[in-house]
Amino acid sequence: MTSTDLAEVQLPGTEREPQEPETGVLFEGVTKRYAGNDRLSLDLDRLSLPGGSLTVLVGPSGCGKTTALRIVSGLETPTDGRLFIDGADVIDTPPGRRGVSMVFQDFALYPHLTVEKNISFGLRLQARHDRRSGLDDAEIERRVAQVCGSLGLAALRKRRPAQLSGGERQRVGLARAIVRRPTVLLLDEPLSALDAQLRQRARAELVGLHRELGNTIVLVTHDQLEAMSMATHLVVMNHSKVLQAGSPTEVYRRPVDTFVATFLGSPPMNLSTVGVPAADRLAGPDLEARLPRPVPGLPSEVQLGWRPGDATPVRHDADPRTGLFADGVVELVEFTGDTMVAQCTSASGRWAVVVPANGNAPAVGESLRVHVPAARLHLFDPVTGSRLEAADAGSAHE
Amino acid sequence: MTLSVLSRPERPARPGAPARSARPRRTGLAWLYFGPVLISLLVWVYGPLLFTGVLSFLDWNLVAPDVAWNGLKNYETLATEPEFGNAAWNTLLYALCTLPFATVVPCALAIAMWKRPGRASEVYRVLLFLPVVLAPVANALAWQFMLDPLHGTVNVVLEAVGLSPVNWLGDPHTALLTVVLVTMPKVIALNTLLFGAALANVDRRTVEAARLDDATEGEITRRVVVPQLRKTLLLLGLLSMVVVWPWLFTNIGVLTRGGPSGATDNVYYRLYTYGFTFFDAGTASAAAVVIAIVFGALLVGYSLLSRRLRVSR
Amino acid sequence: MFRASARGAGVARHLLLIVAVVLMLLPLAYALGTSFKPVSTLYDLNPVPLPGTLENYDLALTRFEIGRLLLNTLLMAAGVTVTTMLVALPAAYALVLFERARGRSLMVVVVGAALLIPPGALIIPQFLMTSWLGWQGNPVGLIIPQLGTSALAVLLLRDHIRSVPPSLIGAAVLEGATPWDILRQVVLGLLRPALGAVAILLFINTWNEYLWPLLVMPSVEDTTIQPGLALFAAPENPQYGPLLAAAMLASLPVLVMYVLASRRIADAFIHSGLR
Numbered sequence: 012m013t014s015t016d017l018a019e020v021q022l023p024g025t026e027r028e029p030q031e032p033e034t035g036v037l038f039e040g041v042t043k044r045y046a047g048n049d050r051l052s053l054d055l056d057r058l059s060l061p062g063g064s065l066t067v068l069v070g071p072s073g074c075g076k077t078t079a080l081r082i083v084s085g086l087e088t089p090t091d092g093r094l095f096i097d098g099a100d101v102i103d104t105p106p107g108r109r110g111v112s113m114v115f116q117d118f119a120l121y122p123h124l125t126v127e128k129n130i131s132f133g134l135r136l137q138a139r140h141d142r143r144s145g146l147d148d149a150e151i152e153r154r155v156a157q158v159c160g161s162l163g164l165a166a167l168r169k170r171r172p173a174q175l176s177g178g179e180r181q182r183v184g185l186a187r188a189i190v191r192r193p194t195v196l197l198l199d200e201p202l203s204a205l206d207a208q209l210r211q212r213a214r215a216e217l218v219g220l221h222r223e224l225g226n227t228i229v230l231v232t233h234d235q236l237e238a239m240s241m242a243t244h245l246v247v248m249n250h251s252k253v254l255q256a257g258s259p260t261e262v263y264r265r266p267v268d269t270f271v272a273t274f275l276g277s278p279p280m281n282l283s284t285v286g287v288p289a290a291d292r293l294a295g296p297d298l299e300a301r302l303p304r305p306v307p308g309l310p311s312e313v314q315l316g317w318r319p320g321d322a323t324p325v326r327h328d329a330d331p332r333t334g335l336f337a338d339g340v341v342e343l344v345e346f347t348g349d350t351m352v353a354q355c356t357s358a359s360g361r362w363a364v365v366v367p368a369n370g371n372a373p374a375v376g377e378s379l380r381v382h383v384p385a386a387r388l389h390l391f392d393p394v395t396g397s398r399l400e401a402a403d404a405g406s407a408h409e
Numbered sequence: 410m411t412l413s414v415l416s417r418p419e420r421p422a423r424p425g426a427p428a429r430s431a432r433p434r435r436t437g438l439a440w441l442y443f444g445p446v447l448i449s450l451l452v453w454v455y456g457p458l459l460f461t462g463v464l465s466f467l468d469w470n471l472v473a474p475d476v477a478w479n480g481l482k483n484y485e486t487l488a489t490e491p492e493f494g495n496a497a498w499n500t501l502l503y504a505l506c507t508l509p510f511a512t513v514v515p516c517a518l519a520i521a522m523w524k525r526p527g528r529a530s531e532v533y534r535v536l537l538f539l540p541v542v543l544a545p546v547a548n549a550l551a552w553q554f555m556l557d558p559l560h561g562t563v564n565v566v567l568e569a570v571g572l573s574p575v576n577w578l579g580d581p582h583t584a585l586l587t588v589v590l591v592t593m594p595k596v597i598a599l600n601t602l603l604f605g606a607a608l609a610n611v612d613r614r615t616v617e618a619a620r621l622d623d624a625t626e627g628e629i630t631r632r633v634v635v636p637q638l639r640k641t642l643l644l645l646g647l648l649s650m651v652v653v654w655p656w657l658f659t660n661i662g663v664l665t666r667g668g669p670s671g672a673t674d675n676v677y678y679r680l681y682t683y684g685f686t687f688f689d690a691g692t693a694s695a696a697a698v699v700i701a702i703v704f705g706a707l708l709v710g711y712s713l714l715s716r717r718l719r720v721s722r
Numbered sequence: 723m724f725r726a727s728a729r730g731a732g733v734a735r736h737l738l739l740i741v742a743v744v745l746m747l748l749p750l751a752y753a754l755g756t757s758f759k760p761v762s763t764l765y766d767l768n769p770v771p772l773p774g775t776l777e778n779y780d781l782a783l784t785r786f787e788i789g790r791l792l793l794n795t796l797l798m799a800a801g802v803t804v805t806t807m808l809v810a811l812p813a814a815y816a817l818v819l820f821e822r823a824r825g826r827s828l829m830v831v832v833v834g835a836a837l838l839i840p841p842g843a844l845i846i847p848q849f850l851m852t853s854w855l856g857w858q859g860n861p862v863g864l865i866i867p868q869l870g871t872s873a874l875a876v877l878l879l880r881d882h883i884r885s886v887p888p889s890l891i892g893a894a895v896l897e898g899a900t901p902w903d904i905l906r907q908v909v910l911g912l913l914r915p916a917l918g919a920v921a922i923l924l925f926i927n928t929w930n931e932y933l934w935p936l937l938v939m940p941s942v943e944d945t946t947i948q949p950g951l952a953l954f955a956a957p958e959n960p961q962y963g964p965l966l967a968a969a970m971l972a973s974l975p976v977l978v979m980y981v982l983a984s985r986r987i988a989d990a991f992i993h994s995g996l997r
Contacts, residue, residue, distance in 0.1 A: 084621060085620075085621075086617050086620065086621070105620075105623070106620045106621050106623075107620060107621055107622055107623020107624065108623060111621065112621060113617075113618070113621055115614045115617070115618065117612070117614065119612055119614030119615050119617065119618045120615070121615055121618075121619075121633060121636075121637075122612075122615075122637060123636040123637055123639070124636075132619070132622055132632075133621075133622030133623065136622055136623060136624050136628060137622075137623065140623065187618075191622070433822075434820075434822045434823055434824060435820050435822075435823055435901070436820075436823040436824040436825065438816075438820065438823075438901060439816045439820035439823035439825075439826065439829075440816075440823070440825070440829075442812040442813060442815055442816035442820070442901075443812070443813045443816045443817070443829050445808070445809040445812065445813065446809050446810060446812075446813035446833065446872055446873075446876055447813075447829075447832065449809055449869035449870065449872050450832060450833070450836050450870065450872070450873060452851075453844075453848060453851075453867050453869055453870030454836045454839060454844065454870045454873075455836070456847070456851075457844040457846075457847035457848050457851070457870075458839060458843070458844060458847075460847035460850075460851075461843055461844065461846065461847055464846065464847065471846075471850065514742075517738060518738065518739060518742055521735040521736075521738050521739050522739065524735065525732065525735065529736070533739045533743060534988075535984055536743045536747060537739075537742065537743060537746065538980075538984070538988055539746075539747060539750075539980070540746055540747070541991060542926055542976045542977070542979075542980050542987065543750065543973045543976065543977070544929070544930055544947065544948060544951075544969065544972040544973045544976065545930050545932060545948065546932060546947070546948040546949075546951040546952050546969070546972065547750075547753070547951065547969035547970065547972045547973045548749065548750065549952075550753070550951060550955055550965060550966065550969045551749035551750050551752060551753035551966065551969060552749045553955070553960075554749070554752065554753060554756065554962050554966060555748075555749050555752055557765075557962075560764075560765035561765075562752060562765075562767060565765070565767055566767070594745075594746040594747075597742070597746065598746065599991065599995065602988060602991055602992055602995070603992060603995040605992075606992045606995075625731075626730075626731030627731065645995075648995065651840075654840070654842065655841065655842075655932075655933070658842070658932075658933065659932040659933070659948070662932065662933070662936075662952065663932075663951075663952045663955065677842045680842055680843075680845070680846075681842075681845070681933075684845070684846045684849075685937070690846060690850075693846050694846055694847075697842065697843035697844070697845075697846065698843070700840055700842060700843050701839065701840055701843045704838075704839075704840045704843075705838075708838060
C-alpha cells in the first residue's frame with residue numbers, strides 16, 4: 012500500500028466534513044460538571060453529528076452519552092461550550108423550541124391520557140400558544156392519524172398506557188416524538204425496555220423510520236450490537252470523552268484504541284502483549300506473526316489484537332506465510348446457532364475463535380492452531396493502548 | 410377413593426402417601442395472639458357502639474338509677490331542636506371550608522417542593538410539617554393570643570393600617586371561619602406530607618416530556634402533574650373529612666365552646682354538650698348514631714366513587 | 723435557558739412556600755417570643771422579646787404546676803404507647819404469619835371496621851364504662867380505654883411485618899423455630915426502626931389527646947397537659963404570659979423528638995395516612 016493509499020483512509024477521530032455544513036448537531040467545547048463532583052461528566056472538544064444521519068452514541072454506563080443527549084434536548088445545560096442544531100446556536104433556546112423531540116427510556120407516557128391524547132399533547136399546546144401555527148383540530152387529527160397509521164397504532168388510539176404492552180408503549184412514545192416533525196429526534200436507550208424477541212424487530216423498524224423521515228436521529232445505547240447494526244454514524248464514548256467517531260465499518264475495522272477494539276464486537280477482540288524481535292516479526296508464547304513489510308519505530312513490546320471471526324483453524328504443519336499463527340488448547344466450545352465459539356487457552360493467555368457450526372467442531376482438550384491474515388491484525392501501544400498507525404500502512408490493513 | 414377425599418388434610422390417608430398440606434393451620438394460636446386486640450376492640454369499640462345504639466332510645470342522665478324507655482323521642486328532639494339543626498348546618502360548613510385546605514393548598518405546596526428538589530425544599534418540608542406534631546392546645550392558645558380583640562397582634566396591625574378591628578372569635582359572623590383557620594395548619598401540614606409521598610410515584614420524565622413539548626410550567630402542573638394525582642386528591646379529601654373533627658373539637662372547646670350563640674357549634678360538640686353539660690345520655694347517643702350513619706353513608710359513597718374511577722380507566 | 727415562564731414560576735413557587743410557612747407558623751413564633759416577654763411588653767407588635775425574661779416560665783412551673791401536668795402527660799403517653807404496642811404487635815403478627823388460620827379474614831374485618839367508626843360516637847359509653855369500673859380520676863382509666871385506638875397500630879405493624887422477607891421466616895421454620903421464637907428473634911430484631919416509628923406516632927398522638935383526659939381526669943392537678951392548658955386559659959382575662967410559656971413547655975417534648983427524628987416521624991405519618 013502506498014502512502015497515497017494511506018491518505019484515502021479516513022483516520023479515526025475526524026469525520027468527513029458534512030456536505031452541507033449547516034445541518035446536523037454540533038458540539039463545540041461542551042463540558043458538563045455536576046454539582047459536588049470534581050470529575051467532568053462530559054468533555055467534548057468538537058463533536059459533529061451529520062445531518063440526516065442515524066447517529067448512535069455508544070459506551071459503558073457513565074460514559075456521558077446520556078448527558079450529551081440531554082444537552083441536545085435542552086433538558087440539561089452544559090457547564091461550558093456551544094451547541095448548534097442545523098447551524099443555529101441553541102444554547103439559550105428552551106427545550107420545547109429547538110425542534111427536538113425525545114423518546115425516553117421508559118417512554119414517559121402521560122398515564123392519565125389516551126394514546127391519541129398523548130400523541131397530540133404537544134400539538135394541542137402549540138395550537139394554543141401560537142394562533143398562527145396553522146394547527147387547528149382538523150390538522151392535528153390529520154397528523155395524529157398519519158402517525159398512528161405508519162406506526163400501526165390506529166386500533167389503540169383510545170387506550171390508556173396502562174393497557175398497552177411494552178412494544179406498543181414504545182411506538183406511542185415514538186409517535187408522540189415524531190408527530191411534531193422534529194429536526195432532531197433523540198432516543199434514550201429505546202430498546203432496553205423491550206423483550207429480546209421484540210428488539211430485533213424494533214431495530215429494523217427504527218432504521219426503516221429513519222429512512223422514511225430523513226431527519227437527524229441521535230440514539231444512545233450501551234449495547235454495541237444495537238449500535239453497530241443501526242448506526243450510519245457511530246460515536247464511541249468512555250469516561251466523558253469521545254474516543255472515536257465514524258461509520259460503523261470504519262470504527263470496527265480500525266479501532267483507535269484497545270477500549271474501542273474490545274468494546275465493539277462479540278466475542279471481543281483477542282489481545283496479547285508480544286515482543287518485537289524484528290521490524291517485521293512479532294513473537295510471544297504460542298504466538299508468532301510475520302508482517303509483510305518491516306514497520307519502523309515499533310516499541311520493544313506491542314499489544315497485538317485480532318478478532319475471533321478473523322481467525323481460521325489451520326493444520327499444524329500449514330505453510331508459513333504472513334499473518335499470525337496462534338496455538339492453544341480448546342477449553343470450552345459454545346454453540347451459538349450458525350457458528351461456534353471455541354475458547355482456548357495458551358501460554359499467552361486466553362483467546363477465542365469463531366468457526367462455522369457445520370464444520371468440524373473442535374473438541375475440548377484438542378490443541379488448535381489458528382491463522383489470522385496480516386491485514387486483519389491490530390497493533391496497539393502497550394502502555395497507552397492507542398493504535399499504532401504505522402503498522403496499518405505496513406500491512407495493507409483493510 | 411371417596412374415603413381419601415373425606416380424610417382430614419393434615420393426616421395422610423395411608424402411610425407413605427404425601428400429606429395434603431405440611432403447614433398447620435394454627436387457628437388456635439392465631440386467635441390467641443389476636444386475643445388482646447380482640448378483647449380491647451370488643452370492650453372499647455364494638456361494645457360501646459352497641460351501647461350507644463341502645464342508649465339512643467333511652468332517657469337517662471348518666472347518674473341516677475332511673476332509666477326510661479324513650480322510643481324515638483330523642484331522635485325527634487334532634488330533628489326539631491333548632492340547636493341541632495344549626496349544628497348540622499355548621500358541620501356542613503366546616504366540611505366545605507376544610508376541603509380546599511385539605512386538597513388544593515397542600516397539593517400546590519407539595520408540587521412546589523417536588524418540582525425543584527434541593528436544600529431549600531428540605532427546609533420547607535421540615536418547617537411545613539411542624540404543625541402536625543405541635544400540641545393542639547398550644548396552637549389554639551397562640552392563635553387566641555394573636556386574635557385577642559383588644560390587644561391581639563392581628564387587630565393591632567389592622568388598626569395601624571386604618572381598618573377597624575374584628576372580634577374574630579366573638580363575632581358570630583367570623584367565628585366559624587376563624588376556628589377553621591386555626592385548625593387548618595394541621596390539615597395542610599399532614600396532607601402536604603401525604604401529597605409529597607404520592608408525588609414520589611409520579612414519573613418525573615412526564616414533566617420532562619411536557620417541557621420538550623414546549624409546555625409552560627403552569628401547563629405542566631395543571632395538565633401533567635395534577636391529573637396523575639387524581640386518586641390522591643380524592644383520598645385525602647375523604648381522609649380529612651375523617652380526621653379533622655377531633656382537631657376542630659379541641660379548638661372549639663378551647664376557644665369558643667360552641668359560641669357565640671352557637672356560631673361555632675357542630676354535631677360533635679353538640680354531642681358533647683348533650684352528654685356532659687346537660688347530662689342527657691339519650692339525646693347524646695341519638696346524635697352519635699346519626700353521626701355514625703352519615704359517616705357510613707359517606708364511606709359507601711367514597712368506595713363507590715373510587716370504584717367508578719377505576720373502572721372508567 | 724428555560725422558558726421565561728419557568729423562571730417566573732420558580733419565584734412564584736418560593737413565594738407560595740414562604741407565605742405558607744409564615745402563615746402557619748406565625749402564631750407559634752409569636753407565642754414563643756411572647757412567652758419570654760415581661761407583662762409590660764406582652765402585647766407589643768414586635769415578637770422578639772427585648773428584654774427577655776424567664777418569669778413567665780417560672781410562673782408556669784410554680785403557680786400553674788405545669789411540670790406536674792407534663793409528668794402526667796408523659797405517663798399517659800408512655801402508658802398508652804406501651805400497652806398499645808403490646809396488644810397490637812402479636813395481633814399484627816398473627817394477621818401476617820398465620821395465613822391459613824380459620825377466621826383470619828374475620829380478624830381483618832374486626833380491625834378494619836374499628837377504624838371506620840367515628841370516635842365521637844363512642845365517647846359516652848366509653849366514659850360510662852370507665853366510671854363504672856371505678857377508673858375515673860385514675861391513671862388506669864386514662865390509659866386502658868385508649869386501647870380502642872389500637873386498630874390503627876395493628877394495621878401499621880402488619881404492613882411492616884409483611885416487609886420481612888418470607889425466606890427468612892422459612893429458614894427459621896426449617897430450623898425448628900416456634901412462632902413465638904420467630905416473633906421474638908426474627909421479627910422484633912428486624913423491625914426495630916419500624917417499631918420505633920409506630921411507637922413515636924402513638925406517643926405523639928396520645929400526647930396531643932384532649933378530650934379523653936378532660937373527661938376522665940377533670941381535676942386540674944391530675945389531668946394532662948392539653949386539657950390542663952385549656953383549663954388555665956378558660957377565665958375571662960387569661961394571663962397570656964405564663965399561659966404561653968406553659969403552651970411552649972407543652973410542645974417542647976414533641977418538638978425535641980421531632981428535631982431528633984424528623985425523617986422517621988414524617989415517614990411514620992406518611993405510612994399511617996396512606997393506609
